[in-house]
Structure formats: C-alpha cells, structure tokens
Amino acid sequence: xxxxxxxxxxxxxxxxxxxxxxxxxxxxxxxxxxxxxxxxxxxxxxxxxxxxxxxxxxxxxxxxxxxxxxxxxxxxxxxxxxxxxxxxxxxxxxxxxxxxxxxxxxxxxxxxxxxxxxxxxxxxxxxxxxxxxxxxxxxxxxxxxxxxxxxxxxxxxxxxxxxxxxxx
Amino acid sequence: xxxxxxxxxxxxxxxxxxxxxxxxxxxxxxxxxxxxxxxxxxxxxxxxxxxxxxxxxxxxxxxxxxxxxxxxxxxxxxxxxxxxxxxxxxxxxxxxxxxxxxxxxxxxxxxxxxxxxxxxxxxxxxxxxxxxxxxxxxxxxxxxxxxxxxxxxxxxxxxxxxxxxxxx
Amino acid sequence: xxxxxxxxxxxxxxxxxxxxxxxxxxxxxxxxxxxxxxxxxxxxxxxxxxxxxxxxxxxxxxxxxxxxxxxxxxxxxxxxxxxxxxxxxxxxxxxxxxxxxxxxxxxxxxxxxxxxxxxxxxxxxxxxxxxxxxxxxxxxxxxxxxxxxxxxxxxxxxxxxxxxxxxx
Amino acid sequence: xxxxxxxxxxxxxxxxxxxxxxxxxxxxxxxxxxxxxxxxxxxxxxxxxxxxxxxxxxxxxxxxxxxxxxxxxxxxxxxxxxxxxxxxxxxxxxxxxxxxxxxxxxxxxxxxxxxxxxxxxxxxxxxxxxxxxxxxxxxxxxxxxxxxxxxxxxxxxxxxxxxxxxxx
Numbered sequence: 001x002x003x004x005x006x007x008x009x010x011x012x013x014x015x016x017x018x019x020x021x022x023x024x025x026x027x028x029x030x031x032x033x034x035x036x037x038x039x040x041x042x043x044x045x046x047x048x049x050x051x052x053x054x055x056x057x058x059x060x061x062x063x064x065x066x067x068x069x070x071x072x073x074x075x076x077x078x079x080x081x082x083x084x085x086x087x088x089x090x091x092x093x094x095x096x097x098x099x100x101x102x103x104x105x106x107x108x109x110x111x112x113x114x115x116x117x118x119x120x121x122x123x124x125x126x127x128x129x130x131x132x133x134x135x136x137x138x139x140x141x142x143x144x145x146x147x148x149x150x151x152x153x154x155x156x157x158x159x160x161x162x163x164x165x166x167x168x
Numbered sequence: 169x170x171x172x173x174x175x176x177x178x179x180x181x182x183x184x185x186x187x188x189x190x191x192x193x194x195x196x197x198x199x200x201x202x203x204x205x206x207x208x209x210x211x212x213x214x215x216x217x218x219x220x221x222x223x224x225x226x227x228x229x230x231x232x233x234x235x236x237x238x239x240x241x242x243x244x245x246x247x248x249x250x251x252x253x254x255x256x257x258x259x260x261x262x263x264x265x266x267x268x269x270x271x272x273x274x275x276x277x278x279x280x281x282x283x284x285x286x287x288x289x290x291x292x293x294x295x296x297x298x299x300x301x302x303x304x305x306x307x308x309x310x311x312x313x314x315x316x317x318x319x320x321x322x323x324x325x326x327x328x329x330x331x332x333x334x335x336x
Numbered sequence: 337x338x339x340x341x342x343x344x345x346x347x348x349x350x351x352x353x354x355x356x357x358x359x360x361x362x363x364x365x366x367x368x369x370x371x372x373x374x375x376x377x378x379x380x381x382x383x384x385x386x387x388x389x390x391x392x393x394x395x396x397x398x399x400x401x402x403x404x405x406x407x408x409x410x411x412x413x414x415x416x417x418x419x420x421x422x423x424x425x426x427x428x429x430x431x432x433x434x435x436x437x438x439x440x441x442x443x444x445x446x447x448x449x450x451x452x453x454x455x456x457x458x459x460x461x462x463x464x465x466x467x468x469x470x471x472x473x474x475x476x477x478x479x480x481x482x483x484x485x486x487x488x489x490x491x492x493x494x495x496x497x498x499x500x501x502x503x504x
Numbered sequence: 505x506x507x508x509x510x511x512x513x514x515x516x517x518x519x520x521x522x523x524x525x526x527x528x529x530x531x532x533x534x535x536x537x538x539x540x541x542x543x544x545x546x547x548x549x550x551x552x553x554x555x556x557x558x559x560x561x562x563x564x565x566x567x568x569x570x571x572x573x574x575x576x577x578x579x580x581x582x583x584x585x586x587x588x589x590x591x592x593x594x595x596x597x598x599x600x601x602x603x604x605x606x607x608x609x610x611x612x613x614x615x616x617x618x619x620x621x622x623x624x625x626x627x628x629x630x631x632x633x634x635x636x637x638x639x640x641x642x643x644x645x646x647x648x649x650x651x652x653x654x655x656x657x658x659x660x661x662x663x664x665x666x667x668x669x670x671x672x
Contacts, residue, residue: 084419157623287454315491325451
C-alpha cells in the first residue's frame with residue numbers, strides 16, 4: 001500500500017519462529033511475553049472461524065491480550081444493513097471491556113491477505129490506549145508484520161480532546 | 169415516548185414478582201422459561217456496572233438468552249469520537265455470535281429510566297431473528313415492560329432484502 | 337415481512353396517480369402538499385443514480401422535504417470497511433442539517449425491491465422528529481407504501497431519555 | 505498528542521498569512537491552489553456554526569475541495585444514541601459523493617482545540633483517495649497544521665483488500 005515509513009513494518013515473519021526470533025525482541029515493549037505472539041495469532045485464527053460474513057465473504061479474527069494475561073478474541077459480524085457490521089478487532093475490545101478489562105498489551109489480527117485494521121477499530125483501541133499497543137497483523141498461514149497503534153493512528157483524536165469530560 | 173399502540177406494552181411489573189406472575193405467562197412465547205425474566209434482568213443489571221460511559225453518564229446493561237440456555241451480557245462502551253460508541257445490546261449480541269451462538273430467545277435491557285434499545289441495536293438483532301424475540305426493558309429497581317423485536321422494528325429491512333446474497 | 341399492523345401500510349399505489357388520488361388525502365398530515373409525494377419519489381429515484389455501491393450492488397435513493405419546502409436528496413455510499421457505509425436516508429438528513437434545516441415533513445426512499453429504512457436511519461430521523469413524519473417507501477417503477485416514523489420506530493429512544501442534556 | 509513523527513506536522517501557521525506564505529508552498533502537492541487553504545479553512549469555520557452538538561458541545565466544521573474546484577462543507581451531527589452521531593468530515597464527503605463527486609484534492613477541519621479527524625473519517629476518505637490528500641487541521645483562530653491522509657491512516661485497509669470486488 002506504500003505508506004510504510006520504515007522497512008521494519010514490512011517485515012514478514014513466520015509465527016512458528018516467533019519464540020526463537022523474539023528471544024531478544026528489540027521492538028516488543030514489555031518483557032516476559034516471549035512466545036505470546038504465536039499464541040495470540042493462533043487465537044485470532046481460531047476466532048476467524050466464528051465470523052459471520054455472508055456479504056463480504058472476508059472473515060477476520062482478532063485476539064487481544066490484557067495486562068493480567070487474559071486473551072479476548074473476536075470475529076467480524078456483518079449485517080444486511082452494512083453500517084451495522086462490526087469488525088473482529090472491536091468485538092475483541094468490547095468483550096474485554098464488558099468483562100471489566102481496559103488495559104491492553106497486544107492485539108493480533110488475522111485475515112486471508114493480511115489486511116490492516118480499519119480506521120474505526122484503530123479509534124476504538126485509542127480510547128483505551130495512548131498508542132504503544134503492539135499490533136500484529138497476519139494471515140492464517142502464519143505470516144505477520146508488527147506495528148503499533150500509534151503508527152496505525154498517528155496524530156489521533158482521543159479523550160483528552162473533549163474539554164470538560166469527567167472520566168469515571 | 170407516546171408511541172405505544174397498546175396499553176399492554178406500558179405495563180410495568182416488578183421483577184421480584186416475575187416468577188409467580190409468570191407461572192402461567194400469557195405473553196411468553198416459549199414454555200419452560202418460567203422465572204428466566206427475573207434472571208435475565210438481574211444479569212442485565214449486573215452488566216450495567218461494567219459500562220464505560222465518561223461522556224453520557226448513562227450506563228446500560230443487557231442480557232441475551234440463547235436457545236441452549238446460555239446468557240451473554242453486555243454494557244455500553246463509549247468513545248471520545250461518539251460514532252465509535254457501542255450499545256449494551258450489541259455487545260451482548262457480538263459476544264454471543266463470537267462464541268458461535270446465533271439463535272436467541274430473549275433479551276433484557278436495563279437503564280436508569282427504562283429507555284428503549286436504539287434503532288441500530290434493533291437492526292443488529294434483526295439479522296439473527298425474524299422478529300418474535302421477546303424483549304424486556306427495565307430499570308435497576310426491577311420494573312420492566314415487555315415487547316418483541318417485531319414490535320420494536322416493524323416493516324424491517326433484513327437479509328432477505330439483499331438480492332443474490334449467499335448465506336454461509 | 338409480515339410486521340404490518342395495519343393493512344393501510346401495505347397499500348401500493350402508483351406514483352403517477354398520486355396527485356389525483358391525493359387531492360383529498362386522508363392520511364397526509366399536512367395540507368398544501370398535494371402532489372409532493374410523486375415529486376419526492378422522483379427526486380429519490382434520481383438520487384439513487386449517485387449511489388456508490390461496489391460491494392452490495394444495492395443502490396438506494398432518498399429525498400427529504402423540509403418545512404420550508406426544500407428537498408434534500410441522498411444515496412447510499414459504501415466502504416470496503418463495511419461499518420463505514422452510510423445509508424441514503426442519513427445522507428439526506430445530514431445534507432439538510434448541514435444546511436441549517438432540522439424540521440422535516442416527509443421522507444421518500446426508493447430501492448429496487450421496496451426495502452425499508454434500516455434501524456439506524458430511523459434512529460437518526462428520530463433525533464429531529466417525534467414520530468409523525470410521513471415516510472414513503474417505493475421502487476423505481478413508481479410503486480410505494482406509506483408509513484410514519486413512529487410506526488417504523490415505536491417505543492423509541494430519543495433525546496428526552498438522556499437526563500441532564502442541554503439542547504442548544 | 506505526541507505521535508508526530510516529524511516536526512513539520514507540528515508547524516502552526518496563521519490562516520490569514522497563508523496566501524503570502526504559500527506563494528511558493530514547499531509542502532502543497534498540487535500547483536495552482538495558492539490561497540485555497542485560507543479559503544477552505546474559512547469555509548470549515550463557517551460550517552462549524554451549523555453543528556448539532558447538544559451532547560458533546562464540541563462543534564466541528566469541515567470543507568472538502570474537489571478536483572473541479574467545488575467545495576463541500578460539513579458539520580458534526582449528534583444523536584441521543586451516540587453511535588448514530590456523524591462527524592463533520594464525513595458529512596462533507598457524503599455531500600460531495602451524493603452530488604456525483606469522488607475526486608478530492610484537499611480537506612480542512614476546524615475544531616476549538618485543533619483536534620484531528622477520528623479514525624472512522626480517515627477510513628471514509630480512504631475509500632476515495634489512495635492517501636495523497638492534503639489535510640489541514642485548524643482552529644477558529646486561524647491556526648492550522650498540515651498533513652496528508654496517508655500520514656493520518658498509514659498501512660490502511662482499502663477497496664483493494666476485498667478480493668473479488670467489482671467496482672462500478
């Protein structure tokens with residue numbers, strides 16, 4: 001798509017090799033999660049099987065890791081009235097928040113062709129994360145690239161932009 | 169709200185008395201669910217506590233019962249970019265579908281003032297239900313009224329309106 | 337769709353005959369608009385030609401009449417990320433509001449098969465209309481049925497449900 | 505907001521001085537539009553006055569320039585059911601597309617505090633623009649910064665990601 005400012009984000013790796021390669025991960029922001037990328041991607045692939053996509057035939061799976069180690073998955077769920085469709089990434093976020101979780105440490109997304117999260121999903125993630133969230137975008141074959149929310153949604157609009165908001 | 173065509177839908181009951189009153193329920197479409205209304209409303213009230221509502225301060229809880237007896241709850245989750253907000257009812261539906269469920273038999277919704285589901289939530293429910301879904305709209309104090317999806321979204325747009333769609 | 341509570345809403349008329357038939361219209365809420373239904377439907381049909389529908393191939397046109405006699409049209413505009421799609425009815429409302437209009441007296445919607453407005457569009461209309469808005473749902477061939485917003489979105493959620501809101 | 509990869513995008517200028525300063529504009533991607541930035545920002549400021557924001561009290565105005573020199577403006581339009589809210593940028597895009605326009609050459613957005621377009625608006629713009637669209641984000645006082653759609657939505661999901669789509 002030609003918007004990658006750094007070659008690093010175009011890097012394609014094999015999920016199966018993640019544990020080895022990431023034994024000294026230069027880009028992972030948190031220590032202690034070695035091997036979690038392969039696990040998250042596998043969960044996203046499993047979630048993809050639940051997608052309800054009679055209109056696009058483009059199933060997506062997502063898996064969201066919380067600070068305390070829980071994983072919440074999601075799939076896209078379409079609607080004959082297209083605007084009511086929801087994406088896999090948002091389903092994962094909503095399931096987590098509905099379960100009392102608001103602190104996310106990594107997201108994996110899987111589509112047949114490695115498509116990125118849409119702008120709306122980036123915005124929903126932004127509500128709960130200032131931008132350092134690692135995002136792994138992959139395919140069922142196990143290839144993926146790594147980025148962050150801030151790279152996907154730079155110069156973002158967020159809660160701090162609404163004057164006078166009282167956060168609960 | 170003034171749009172109630174029948175007095176029946178304005179009926180306000182006390183959830184605590186539901187089991188007794190509904191021992192011979194004239195309006196419940198399914199046998200065998202005696203007492204489930206009180207239970208669903210209680211689950212919706214519990215879910216309301218997870219709502220993320222820093223902008224509206226209007227928390228909503230929902231609970232969705234599936235054919236096989238599972239209950240999926242949801243709360244509203246807001247966003248500084250208001251269009252990205254999601255309602256409690258949809259979170260409940262999305263959690264259910266992401267878990268492989270598409271056959272719903274009842275929905276309970278709870279708000280401080282008995283507000284109805286918005287049109288978008290009605291449309292999302294419509295994707296998976298032709299209209300006979302019982303909907304219970306209540307308050308944390310235990311009062312509720314009963315309606316159905318078809319009553320809330322008459323003359324609806326649905327999957328059958330999109331020509332050539334191949335459902336998976 | 338089987339949810340029509342009254343046979344009146346199933347009535348199918350020919351737009352070309354509207355002016356005559358409506359010389360003494362029993363269901364039109366406003367005097368002075370004789371012939372406006374045929375005109376609105378024609379505008380909706382014209383708007384349908386602007387639809388951007390590479391994904392659904394289901395073009396929709398809408399035309400919204402304001403109190404002061406202006407007509408605002410809309411078409412559906414889709415997006416590869418399906419949730420970003422917008423419906424024709426909402427485009428018509430948004431164009432009107434962006435032009436300073438908030439008082440609507442009739443809506444016409446045209447699709448190939450007479451599909452109804454989705455729940456989201458009903459909700460957007462509800463923000464600016466308590467429910468008496470006449471809605472004409474037709475086809476390019478000139479057939480249509482007549483209903484109202486209150487019939488399409490009974491027991492609605494609206495501005496009055498949000499406590500403490502200060503309307504500008 | 506801290507996500508600006510280049511200091512260039514933090515540049516704040518005064519709209520009143522734009523014509524002079526941009527007589528030899530180093531960052532404007534199109535020749536021949538000298539002075540159009542001030543004009544677009546002024547149109548966005550005017551559109552902001554039409555905003556319907558009883559819930560957020562955060563009015564936004566937008567102005568979209570098409571290839572053939574037309575300007576389409578938009579404002580945000582809120583809804584008691586928050587997810588039905590629409591942003592100013594999208595209203596501008598929808599008005600343009602409904603008028604037969606799909607080729608956009610610049611966007612101006614104005615908010616009280618220079619807030620950026622949300623992720624959803626970036627996605628809607630992406631449907632019609634590969635990424636080189638100049639975006640001017642300003643305030644009513646006339647300050648603005650300049651970026652592009654590709655900078656705001658890098659590694660985007662777009663029409664080319666949906667296999668088998670036939671574009672009309």
